[in-house]
Amino acid sequence: MTTCPHLTSASLHPPRPSDSVYREDCTLCFDSIDSPSGLSVCLHCFNGGCTDDRNHARLHATQAQHPLAVNIKRTRKRKHRDEPPQKLSKLAISAETEEDRYETETDLRCSECGVQGLKREGRVEEVVEGVLRANTFSKQEEVKAWELELTPCEHTLCLEQETSRQIGSGDLGHCGECELKENLWLCLTCGNLGCGRKQMGGVTGNNHQVEHNQKTGHPVAVKLGSITAEGNADIYCYACDEERTDSELVLHLSHWGIDIAGREKTEKSLQELNVEQNMSWDFSMTNADGKELTAMFGPGFTGLKNLGNSCYLNSVLQSLFSMPEFAKRYHRPDDDVPATGKPAEDLEIQLRKVADGLLSGRYSVPETDVATSEDTPEQPHQRGLAPAMLKYLIGRGHEEFSTMRQQDSFELLLHLLKLITRSQQTAKAQYKDTSDPVDAFRFTMEQKLQCLSCKKVRYSQDSMENLSVAVSIRRVPKIDTDTAMTDATETTKPKDDFEPVALEECLTSYTAEDTVELTCPSCSNKDGFSKQTRFLTFPTILAINARRFEIVNWVPTKQDVPVIVSDNALDLEPFRAPPHDASEELLPEDAAPGKAAFTPNQGALDSLLAMGFPQPRCERALHATGNSDAETAMSWLFEHMEDPDIDAPLDLGGAAGVAANAAVDDEKIESLGAMGFSAPQARQALRETGGDMERAVDWLFSHPDATGEFSSDPPPADASTTEPPAASTSDTAPAKYGLKSIVCHKGSSIHAGHYVAFVRKTVSEKQGGEEEWVLFNDEKVAKGGDGDELQKFAYVYFFRREGA
Numbered sequence: 001m002t003t004c005p006h007l008t009s010a011s012l013h014p015p016r017p018s019d020s021v022y023r024e025d026c027t028l029c030f031d032s033i034d035s036p037s038g039l040s041v042c043l044h045c046f047n048g049g050c051t052d053d054r055n056h057a058r059l060h061a062t063q064a065q066h067p068l069a070v071n072i073k074r075t076r077k078r079k080h081r082d083e084p085p086q087k088l089s090k091l092a093i094s095a096e097t098e099e100d101r102y103e104t105e106t107d108l109r110c111s112e113c114g115v116q117g118l119k120r121e122g123r124v125e126e127v128v129e130g131v132l133r134a135n136t137f138s139k140q141e142e143v144k145a146w147e148l149e150l151t152p153c154e155h156t157l158c159l160e161q162e163t164s165r166q167i168g169s170g171d172l173g174h175c176g177e178c179e180l181k182e183n184l185w186l187c188l189t190c191g192n193l194g195c196g197r198k199q200m201g202g203v204t205g206n207n208h209q210v211e212h213n214q215k216t217g218h219p220v221a222v223k224l225g226s227i228t229a230e231g232n233a234d235i236y237c238y239a240c241d242e243e244r245t246d247s248e249l250v251l252h253l254s255h256w257g258i259d260i261a262g263r264e265k266t267e268k269s270l271q272e273l274n275v276e277q278n279m280s281w282d283f284s285m286t287n288a289d290g291k292e293l294t295a296m297f298g299p300g301f302t303g304l305k306n307l308g309n310s311c312y313l314n315s316v317l318q319s320l321f322s323m324p325e326f327a328k329r330y331h332r333p334d335d336d337v338p339a340t341g342k343p344a345e346d347l348e349i350q351l352r353k354v355a356d357g358l359l360s361g362r363y364s365v366p367e368t369d370v371a372t373s374e375d376t377p378e379q380p381h382q383r384g385l386a387p388a389m390l391k392y393l394i395g396r397g398h399e400e401f402s403t404m405r406q407q408d409s410f411e412l413l414l415h416l417l418k419l420i421t422r423s424q425q426t427a428k429a430q431y432k433d434t435s436d437p438v439d440a441f442r443f444t445m446e447q448k449l450q451c452l453s454c455k456k457v458r459y460s461q462d463s464m465e466n467l468s469v470a471v472s473i474r475r476v477p478k479i480d481t482d483t484a485m486t487d488a489t490e491t492t493k494p495k496d497d498f499e500p501v502a503l504e505e506c507l508t509s510y511t512a513e514d515t516v517e518l519t520c521p522s523c524s525n526k527d528g529f530s531k532q533t534r535f536l537t538f539p540t541i542l543a544i545n546a547r548r549f550e551i552v553n554w555v556p557t558k559q560d561v562p563v564i565v566s567d568n569a570l571d572l573e574p575f576r577a578p579p580h581d582a583s584e585e586l587l588p589e590d591a592a593p594g595k596a597a598f599t600p601n602q603g604a605l606d607s608l609l610a611m612g613f614p615q616p617r618c619e620r621a622l623h624a625t626g627n628s629d630a631e632t633a634m635s636w637l638f639e640h641m642e643d644p645d646i647d648a649p650l651d652l653g654g655a656a657g658v659a660a661n662a663a664v665d666d667e668k669i670e671s672l673g674a675m676g677f678s679a680p681q682a683r684q685a686l687r688e689t690g691g692d693m694e695r696a697v698d699w700l701f702s703h704p705d706a707t708g709e710f711s712s713d714p715p716p717a718d719a720s721t722t723e724p725p726a727a728s729t730s731d732t733a734p735a736k737y738g739l740k741s742i743v744c745h746k747g748s749s750i751h752a753g754h755y756v757a758f759v760r761k762t763v764s765e766k767q768g769g770e771e772e773w774v775l776f777n778d779e780k781v782a783k784g785g786d787g788d789e790l791q792k793f794a795y796v797y798f799f800r801r802e803g804a
Contacts, residue, residue, distance in 0.1 A: 004113040006067045007124050012043055014130025020344065021134040022048030023072055027343040028056045030357040030385045033104075038073030040109065042066045043127050046134075047343070056337075058111050063339040067112035070128045075103045106132070155219040155237045156246045162190050166257035172224060177208040182225060182267060185209040185236070188246075189218035191256045196223070196236075203268075213238040214638045222249065225267030229260055293782035295381055296774060299361030300761060303779035305384040311778055312409040313391055315757040316416065318776040319741040319798055321358045322759045323541060325437040330355035338430040347423045348431065350390040357385045364781070384779025394419065409743050409755050410468070410545045410796050414673060417441065417465055441465040441543060446536040446577040447680070451587070452515070453525035458587045459580065461536060462680050468545040469506040471561050474499040500562040500792070503570065506546065511535075511575045522587055533680070534577040537731040541740075542572075542799040558745075562792040565739055570799055572735040598623055598650060604630040613637060619650045623688075624695055636698065645690070668693055672700070736802045742794035758790065 015021050023041045025032040031050035033039040040049050040057035044066035049057030051071060061067055108118035108128065120128055174181045175195040183196045183205045194209030209221055219239035226234040237244045246252060250260060300322070304314040320326045330351045343349045357363055366380040394416055395401035401415060417438045428434045445464055450457045476497040513532040520529070548561045600622045607630035608618040621633035621640070640646060665686070671693065672682035677700055689695035741759040756778075760771040763783055775782045791797075 002115050002117050003119055004110045004115055006110050006112065007118060007122075012068070012123055012127045014127050015046055015134045019046055019134070021046045021131055021136055022344060023131060023134075024048065024136045024388075025386065026050040026056050027353075027389065028059075028337060028349065029054060029353055030363050031056075033072045033074040034076070034383075035073075038071045038105070038107075040069040040071045041131050043068040043070060043124070043131070045341075046131065059337060061111035064341065067110050068124070069109055069111065070131060071107040071109055071116075072132075073105045073107075075105075077101060077103060104132075150243055150245045152245050152247060153237050153240050153242070155239050156235060156244050156248075159188055159220055159246070159248070159252060161188065161252065161255050164255045164257075165191065167191055167193075172258075175206070175208050177211075178206050180204060180206065184224045185221040186224055186256070186258075187212060187216075187218050188220045188222060188252045188255075190216065192216075192218075193224075194221075210238065214635065217638065217641070220244070220246070222246070222253070223267070226265055227253070227258075227260055227263050228265045229263050231260060293775065293784050295366065296763070296781045296783050297361075297364045297366060297382070299364070300359055301774065301781045302358045302361070302364040303382045303384040303776065303781045304358075305386040306778040307386060307388055307391060309406040310387075310391060311755040312407045312412055313387070313394070314778055315743045315755040315776065316409050316413050316796075317354060317387065317390075318358070318757040318759060319743060319796075320413075320416075321355055322741055322761065323437075323440070323798075323800075325440040325540070327355065327359055329433065329435060329437045331359045332433070333360065335431070344389045345393065347390075347393050347419060348427045350387075350393055351420070354385075354387055354390055357387075381780045406753070409745065410466075413543065413796065414466065438465065440540040443539040443542075444536040445533055445680070447531065447533045448577075449516075449518075449529045449531050449587075451520040451523065451525065451529055452527045454520060454523040456520070456522050456585045456587045462678075464678060465539075466543040466545060466678070467507075467510065468547060468678055468681075469510045471506055471546050471548045471563060472501050472509070473548065473550050473559055473561055474501075498559060498561040500564050502564045502566075503544070503546075503797075504566075506563070507572070507575055520587075535572060535575050535735070536577045538572060538576075538733075538735045538801060540801050540804040542737055542797075542801070544797045544799070546795065546797065560793055563794070565791055565797070569736040569738055569802060572737065576735060598627075601627050601629070604628070604633060608633060608637075614647060616647050616649050620646065620648075623650055624698055639698075640695070643692070643695070645692070665691060668696070672696060734802065737799035738802060739791065739797060740800045741798045742791050743796040744790045744793060745795040755795075758794075 021041070023033065023039065023046075026039060026048050029050055031037075031039065031052060031054070035050065035052065037050070037052045040051050041047070042049070042057075042060060042064070045064065047060050047064075047066075049055075049060045049069070051057050057069060061069065106128065107116055108120050108124065109116045110118060118124075172184070172186075172193060175184060176193050178195060180195040183203050184193055185196045186193050187209065192209070192212050194212050195207070196205045196209050197207055198205040213219065213221070217239075219237050221236055221238070223234035223236070226232075231250050233246075233249060235244045235246045235249065236242075253260060304317060306314065321330075332352065333356060337343075337349075340346050340349065363385055364382060367383045394412070395403070398415065400407055401412065421436055421438045424434055424436045442463060442465055444461050447460050447462070448457060449460075476499055511532065511534050513530050515528050516531050517526075518529045519526050546563050548559050548563075550557060550559055598619070600619050604622055604627075605615075605618050608621070609615060611634070613621075613634075617637060618633065621636045622628075624640075625632045625636050668686055668691065669679055669682040672685065673679060677685070681700060682696070685696035685699045686693075689699050739760070741757060743755060743757050745755050746753045757776040758773050759776060761774045762770070763772045763774065772783060773788065775784070
């Protein structure tokens with residue numbers, strides 16, 4: 001065995017539980033322990049470095065003066081499969097160990113002495129064994145990736161039950177309001193039995209337990225068919241709108257005379273239904289003839305592993321790095337790597353790592369760990385890259401993106417673009433090209449307010465990076481099927497069909513003229529103002545989020561409304577802001593239009609008062625729900641009973657009221673922006689709701705067509721009031737766009753289901769360089785697919801300006 005002086009002189013210690021051990025892939029590229037030359041893990045700081053032609057391990061050793069490393073090389077044990085893989089039946093990672101799957105070799109090396117095969121003994125042996133045993137960085141970040149973390153809440157912990165009584169077994173046979181005999185939920189407060197919501201997988205429900213909660217405020221219910229003899233069951237808290245646990249469930253059930261001894265579970269739990277739903281959300285990997293799509297390999301055709309509900313991230317990354325601005329900015333293989341102590345925690349480095357992985361073609365090769373037979377043919381796909389380090393940086397400090405839960409891909413896009421812009425300042429000190437690729441997304445919208453009486457106007461502008469447009473939801477009238485539905489046991493309803501909506505219609509609604517109730521500061525008239533928002537400048541890349549949501553059973557639900565995108569260029573010229581009219585007279589800059597006093601719908605107000613609600617609550621509820629009807633306002637009231645200002649008089653009238661509310665918290669605007677709402681929309685919602693975040697979200701869902709209030713920054717003191725303000729940027733080029741990529745989603749909620757990306761790419765020069773749709777479904781990359789069809793149901797559209 002070879003030896004060297006560093007084995008005894010180096011100050012080494014095994015990794016502590018808090019230390020990150022990068023023993024899966026290199027922190028500067030995606031070479032890994034599965035690469036032919038393996039991965040060297042520094043024994044001083046546990047950084048991982050490749051050892052092939054790039055030799056990032058030697059670069060780290062030289063820059064950090066860390067000579068000792070253990071090289072780890074892993075080889076997959078091949079399996080012969082004669083049957084299809086076993087169906088996943090639980091939300092958990094398989095218990096198969098690394099030893100079951102891999103052969104692993106290790107080699108102790110010293111880069112300074114240039115020797116390999118060092119003897120492992122004493123302190124060094126402890127450190128090497130600690131490295132091999134420690135949780136890897138990605139494992140630390142993936143704790144319970146597929147396990148639902150259920151916790152109790154104040155409503156289950158402090159549950160108060162009414163006078164106990166014996167509920168007869170006959171009374172537990174069906175819903176108290178209908179004849180449904182499954183999906184039954186027992187109110188733990190009063191013993192009411194009602195059916196639940198209709199769920200995926202054919203589980204029926206008429207929402208009678210939900211309605212019971214809304215009438216009584218009783219928060220906690222248990223699903224009868226899920227109760228086991230061990231005391232496990234589905235517990236749902238309607239007050240929290242979350243699945244919960246009840247540590248005293250046995251006692252709470254015995255209060256109603258229900259003994260769980262010997263009880264058997266008769267229905268799938270919510271967790272099992274969730275597994276089944278997630279496993280069924282798959283995008284077809286076959287063409288119209290039923291043949292498997294052709295797998296793609298090479299530069300620009302590299303897949304990404306799903307790190308446990310990370311398809312929302314993968315789809316966005318594939319779309320972004322297909323854009324020239326991101327490719328040019330971050331794929332720079334000839335640049336020197338700057339010295340940094342923690343490359344895994346440097347956003348610039350990790351973005352370059354992902355760009356190299358996706359665009360170099362180095363990792364886009366067919367691989368399979370299964371020796372197939374004629375009876376089990378499988379087309380080999382890629383192993384896929386695991387962007388765990390970038391995912392950690394994106395989620396660091398973020399309440400949602402730091403978890404392993406499924407997220408909204410559009411919210412992720414906005415958050416990532418914000419992080420990239422913030423990182424540019426730091427990058428300038430270390431890199432040559434530090435242009436901000438997010439500039440390609442930026443454009444300016446202009447809002448025009450005009451008094452309906454004196455005709456004076458005010459212009460304001462807001463810089464934006466995306467559009468989030470509401471899609472009109474119009475159901476196709478159902479054909480009368482009474483004669484066809486003769487089966488008395490038939491309880492499921494046919495799936496709704498929706499009328500197609502052209503994307504131009506969504507943009508027309510977004511930029512349409514609207515009337516707002518404001519008091520004119522110039523003529524004091526209360527007739528209101530016309531308001532219209534249009535494009536002052538246009539971006540190189542236009543990201544559009546198509547919101548297909550409607551409130552179903554008081555829950556925002558995504559509906560499959562087809563959005564038609566023309567095969568021709570998307571022409572935004574009709575939405576361009578016209579030149580300002582020199583004859584227009586501007587409103588005085590030192591006075592803002594004031595809110596007109598809110599007048600509640602008298603019929604709805606009388607109905608709410610007759611139900612016993614105090615008038616301040618009624619007025620607040622009607623204002624928050626668009627002043628439409630008593631039923632909608634009542635639903636809002638039940639959800640907001642605990643608001644601290646629920647009984648405060650509603651005071652929105654006059655300019656004084658506006659002045660008091662003039663300052664809108666920028667952090668709240670940013671938080672609403674992370675949910676996919678534009679800054680003007682967020683600003684208007686916060687003003688309408690007195691700065692209350694929860695009510696602002698409700699208001700935005702109740703007003704999907706709201707274009708918002710534009711920049712609230714005060715103008716300079718010497719601003720002219722006689723000439724229209726000049727446009728900040730001149731943009732006279734044609735505003736025509738072609739569709740380049742889409743992020744698609746399957747599922748009724750953006751926080752569940754599955755995301756993929758379709759990107760238009762030049763697949764073969766032999767075909768004249770024409771672009772075709774390429775499907776990026778996590779690690780699977782294939783030509784064709786349902787791109788033309790699925791663009792109708794895309795969640796995010798990326799258009800590129802012609803000539804840009």
